[in-house]
Amino acid sequence: MGQYHDQTFPNESSDYRAARDALLTEEIELRRQVEKVAALRRSLPLGGALKEDYVFQDLSGEDVKLSQLFSDKSSNLLIYSFMYKPGDSACRVCTSLLDGLNGAAPHIKQNLNFAVTAKASIEELKAWSNSRNWSNLTLLTSGKTTYNLDYNAEDDEERQLMMMNVFRKSDDGIFHSWAYEFMYAPRADEPNYRQRDQIWPLWSVFDQTLDGRPSDWYPAYSYD
Numbered sequence: 001m002g003q004y005h006d007q008t009f010p011n012e013s014s015d016y017r018a019a020r021d022a023l024l025t026e027e028i029e030l031r032r033q034v035e036k037v038a039a040l041r042r043s044l045p046l047g048g049a050l051k052e053d054y055v056f057q058d059l060s061g062e063d064v065k066l067s068q069l070f071s072d073k074s075s076n077l078l079i080y081s082f083m084y085k086p087g088d089s090a091c092r093v094c095t096s097l098l099d100g101l102n103g104a105a106p107h108i109k110q111n112l113n114f115a116v117t118a119k120a121s122i123e124e125l126k127a128w129s130n131s132r133n134w135s136n137l138t139l140l141t142s143g144k145t146t147y148n149l150d151y152n153a154e155d156d157e158e159r160q161l162m163m164m165n166v167f168r169k170s171d172d173g174i175f176h177s178w179a180y181e182f183m184y185a186p187r188a189d190e191p192n193y194r195q196r197d198q199i200w201p202l203w204s205v206f207d208q209t210l211d212g213r214p215s216d217w218y219p220a221y222s223y224d
Contacts, residue, residue: 046168047176054147056117056140059126064140066147070169074112076177077167080199081153082118083160086143090120090128091160096219097200098137105136117142117153119160152179162196 002008003021054066069077082098083091098116101108108114115138118125122141129139148154153163166178182195197203206213 041178044177046170047178050167050174050176051150053174054142054145056142056145056147057122058138058140059122059129061122066167067169067174069113069115069138070174071113073110075169077113077115077169079151079165079167080114080116081142081148081151081161081163081165082116082120082139083162084118084120084125084128085154085158085160086119086121086124088120090118092219092221093196094162095128095132095221096202097196098134099132100200100202102132102134102136105138114138115140117147119143119148119154119158151176164196164199 002017002024004024008017050066056064056066058064066077066079069079080098080101083094101116105114117140119142120128121143125139125141129137142148142153148160149156151163151165152161153165154160162183163180165176168175168177180195194203202219203213
């Protein structure tokens with residue numbers, strides 16, 4: 001019999017059950033901490049008003065204003081900035097993340113407005129999207145705007161940065177509400193920022209095993 005329940009698995013030892021109970025204690029605390037952080041995020045006051053109603057282009061070449069990305073289903077808009085600039089290669093890490101989000105997008109869009117922007121041209125973005133079979137993502141090019149620079153998706157040297165921004169629509173207008181900020185916080189001795197983990201379950205799958213996350217591996221475009 002364990003500390004929390006009576007369930008066991010075949011041939012487990014008492015030492016295993018004691019260690020598993022200790023881990024379960026921490027897992028429960030982690031869940032509570034995650035819920036606490038989510039509550040704090042929801043309680044944030046609105047950030048700054050939207051700098052301008054940016055005009056993106058969709059894969060058909062049609063202009064789409066940021067304000068038009070809001071639907072009646074939600075007053076929240078998540079914009080993931082895909083690290084892909086004109087003439088360069090698409091980010092492997094972003095590509096892996098978006099492969100997963102493409103499958104989840106129909107579910108996400110039932111409750112949230114969600115779009116992906118990249119600085120790459122329409123032609124580049126469309127070709128890459130087709131090669132990945134991304135049929136569910138709202139893909140937009142931000143190349144004719146200053147959105148990337150304004151909302152910290154690139155630096156002054158046009159290096160693309162990992163970033164997701166959340167905007168909130170109210171009777172008073174559209175406001176910024178939240179963004180990734182781990183990269184700006186002191187790093188200490190953490191191996192990486194892991195700020196995308198919140199929307200990227202790939203790494204959490206590895207966390208369930210005894211080996212954990214592979215330390216010298218990143219997703220590839222494809223595998224033999």
